[in-house]
Amino acid sequence: MFSNILGAIAKPVLDSGAFLISPNAGPSTMAGKGCHQNFFVTSYQNDQVHEVLGKHAQDQGYKRAYIIAPNYQAGKDSLAGFKRYFKGEIVDEVYAPLTSMDFASDLAKIASTKPDVVFAFLPGGLGVNFVKQWSQAGLQGKIPFLSAFTVDESTLPAQQDAAVGLFGGMTWAPNMDNPQSKKFVSAYEAAYKIVPGSYAMQAYDAAMLIDSAIKAAGGTADKAKIRAALKKADFTSLRGKFKFNTNGYPIQDFYLVKAAKRADGKFQTEIVSKVFTDYADPHAKDCALK
């Protein structure tokens, strides 16, 4: 579910008194002033993933960054999130049209301005184009490449070797070292023949959350009981640690991940290091809920 779709359905669903649990979209608008007691998110607040890469770039001591995102609201939020933690010089801040296919002109600019690091938020086909062309332009391995929602299990089957070694940020990766996650990944691969991405993990956690709440409340009759049980988040998350903040968004760890080729020839992201521990989103303080 995309943030714009969530934006369209949130009001009618919540006005009807129903619970709304988002397995993916976590817009800032519903994390701060617009938070709602019946709204829960099992993924993250959107800004946080971009902040992971900004923090990592800052920690690495990079001085000059080239940052690029599509020319729409989420693209602007993304680069703002990156800049919240990265304090170095921004060589160029590019907003590409959402219909971009060829990034050759941007790649030529990157090659000639020689930044210390490139940060990109180019979801879906945009990211496939950018990463393939990045490798074809001979930039792979020369300039560190950080990205959000650009290199993941949904795009890796198309990017393949061109993406290996590129960094991203996430709350989980298929190589997460805990028993429930290992079981989930092997069962998922057996059933669907593809490597599960974080989208699959978040949706699975959402189902486990709902199940735990209905069990604890002894059915669906008493909404106050269900709400209290949802807030407790008493289920075994594939991420290990998981709890809700007052605004219904998770407080959790965030990792730097890296695309890799597995021994069986499939591609996946793998955890490199922890960037944030028990990280709450910056908007929760504006939420009136207790």
Added chain:
Amino acid sequence: MTTGLLIVQILNGLQLGILLFLVAAGLTLVFGVMDFINLAHGVQYMLGAYLAVTFVGITGSFVLGLVLALAAALVIGLALEFLVFRHLYARDHLDQVLATFGLILLLNQGVKMLWGAAPLSVPVPAFLSGNVALLDGILYPTYRFALIGSGLAVGALLWFIVEKTRTGMLLRAGASNAPMVSALGVDINKLFMIVFAFGTMLAAFAGAMAAPILSVEPGMGDNILILAFVVIVVGGIGSIRGAFVGALIVGLVDTLGRSFMNDLLRLFMSAPSARAAGAALSSMLIYLVMAIVLFVRPEGLLPSKGRA
């Protein structure tokens, strides 16, 4: 801005222009000769890319895969002509637009069902996978040079066919006045079928050649279709020469606008406002060019004879 960067951006503009030319050439022929608006031309480009994914995957060879993809695209194109397009030639433009728009929806969805919604890719053929070093240590992928070269070769071949052969003469005559060609005893339906099949092959060729650099995904033809229409309006409907010139203009204006608009605007305004205005202005640039051409020369820059 350095000379090296400018050269690379001009090459990038040329390469986009060549790709647009391959798509627009078929579109302008079909539109010019048959007076037929084929919105489904973009999905034929997409089909070319998907067929390349499949056949390169099966054969393991880019060249062999390309040839098979073109053959398959031709078969699909002829089937579509027989099943759908043939029945629309005599109808008015609105019917054609509606029917071919329906084809876009059908084929985009069909591709999703057959190949899945996730983006796919074709590896760059090994013998073209290197880079050429230009000035200032900027690398330019060999494959893109090959793309420019093959586009120019196809352009030259088209020029030869259109200007020097009997079929080409009929094409030019058809673009000027199709009913008169028919009255002179030429089998116009056969001519239409040749034109259509040829246009389909060109679109599929463009798609297959683009597959190693662009992501192959449903809807990939929709953006390029809009640009191709801009190209044929700028160049003049029905004119191959016009499509060539128009495609290069659109490719260069779009690429150079995107690369240098920010720097240009920064001479007059602050960095953040230059960034916002630059992003907006550079994506409008080709449409501004089209508007100016329509205002100054409504028939396009190089219209086919008899249309002006």
